[in-house]
Amino acid sequence: MYTIAGFQVNDAQTIDQHVNQLKKYFIIRGGEERQETWKLSDTFDWRLYNRNLILKRIHHHLALVSLDNSKFDIRQSIQKDIRYVWDLPDGKLKQQLWSILEERALLDIVVDDVRVKTIVVLNELGKTVTRLSIHRFQPKMNITALPESYILVHALQGYKDESDQIVDQLKTQGLHQLTSSLYAYRLRNSDREPGLYSTKVNVSLSDDLPSVEAMRRIFQFLLQIMKENKQGIIEDIDTEFLHDFRVSLRRTRAGLSQVKGLYNDPLTRHFKDQLKKLQQLSNRLRDLDVYLLSKKEFARMLVPDLRPYIDHLFGRLTAEREAEYQRVMHLLQSDEYQNILTTWEQFVNKEYTVEELGINAGKPCKTLAMERIYKSYRKIIKMGKRITDDTPDADIHQLRIDCKKLRYLMEFFYSLFPQKEMNALSKHVKKLQDYLGKYNDYSVQQTFLKKYLDEHHDRSKTSYYTAAIIGGLLEHLYHEQKTLRSAFHSIFRDFSDKSYQKQFNRLFKL
């Protein structure tokens, strides 16, 4: 059975009239009415909605369904509430959802109480050929509001023609046909605008806008993301709220340091320091989150005999993460840290005095963007060329940070340059950035594990196994990193290729 059409009934009182009208042409049998509670779930960042899907839960039945009227439908019975993909029993649904949701939690977007009545249409043999379901959604807040009502037409395989006739008849009766599935309509009742969340800087600028105004809009955008994620961090819904918060904070700091001369030096320095302090607060918490999420990956690095003991290490990390989370939450909600974001917000929204502004504040933003992006790009080329096999890791990490800064600058000013070329160049920089990011991950992980070994050495059996695990991981990470390092020159040769240099020059050289 699959839904082929839906109709909205503006006045619930007229539903019976519409059914009676159908009885003139078709054999109709009424069914019973039942009460259901519908929960439509998605992640905070609308991962399902953006793929035109939604997860529907009615009592113990879970179904991944399409938001258009396609047949797509993966079902699964559940015993308990599902928050993360790993709570699901193994099966097709888990497999499908894992690739989409990853570590993100499912949130109830809409919870609806609905009365559903099914009626069937029979052929001359008494065989059911079409089902209709009448949905009366109970109003939530406003008790005087009328319930919203819908009639859905469901086709049975092999009886599409019969269902089409019903659809035609309902159209003739003047009902308003839905253009997408009923779920899409219900999502409109959500507190949040469906699909409207992205950490990607999406600010449209014009060439001559003074730089300080252009950056104001960008900072406002980033601040909004930080604010939206705050509640999720406090409730510890999943790890990505903190991640998104931190990414927006880092972008803000890059904006302050890279787009120079927007404000006077003491002000710039003040906010740079303050925001840095806010960022550092959650450094270790984020690190621990990343380690806990990569348990499977770590297990794969070990020889099979050691794999079962990885729980020792991760048990301790989980406890540490909990303690760290408590510490961060306590500070994050303290006046000292709350003030950082509130003063920054006030500053970003205020009218500046001449004294507060820096030397580039009035410069057209496109000019400043070109200057900064070009300079940032040349710096990377220059640094990369100096890297030999003997260059210390610290220099490689510096290159990674500069690469990130270049990416951020290109994101801020994306709207000022031709889209197609910006996309291609962004992708090009991302390749190098990903490589350097991976290299850096290996370094950070090794440092973390070595430090962990230093700090946790009692004579318990657990410590004994944990040490063996760490030894195994260090060995693996060391070799992986070494292999990665040997690829640097070929990766950088691609990055600094003449054709790309020309493209950068053409777009950004003044």
Added chain:
Amino acid sequence: MISFALYSIKGGVGKTATAVNLAYLAAAQEGPCLLVDLDPQGSTSYYYRIQPGKKINSKSLAKGKSNIPHFIRESDFEDLFVLPSHISYRKLDIHFDRIKRSKKRIRELIADIGRDYQYVIIDAPPNITLLSENIFRGVDFVVVPVVPTYLSLRTLEQLQNFFNKQHISLKKLVAFFSMVDRRKKLHRAVVEGQDETENAFLPIWIPFSSAVEKMGATRQPLLHYDNQSKAAQAYHQLWDHLKHRFVT
């Protein structure tokens, strides 16, 4: 996906009634189930009030053409689908005779159309022909209802001999007593004589019942309109035993 056929050399043993009710249970308990009516009498299709589409014919079925899903009809019950019978299936044997690799054809067909289902259940025609042989080879299990008479037991033996001769694993064969009338001395003697010794028999029998016979009038699975009768309970038990056999 698990596939099994309801089969009997003899007619009138409750084969179709069993197929109709087991399919009903399979769909209700396990999810999508396809009931394939290959018996040209078409009683299974009749019980589910399903008529075949106009263009269906045995030639396309024998050729294993992919348009078969087009002929599948959704029943009145959730997750239960029926590939209805057609009078032209009486010619299926002739077509199978003509095509190459016909022995594997049913197996390929089941694997192909069965992909979307948890169970494929075939109501097989009551005779031993090339088509039946293909069904035996193609399905995971052959479930045989046996009326407790000595003549019926003989036909089961004949079937076992046929399996042996054709090198089809006897492990596929599952028998149970059907239409058992406890008032008949003979029935009691045969059922009790077989229970312990013959391992092909499931330790469950379906009673002769007027409730089952009513299916012809109601045109619905017994389990849908009378879930409490003795026969209905027996179908439940039969299904539980079969499921157990399928997984072990």
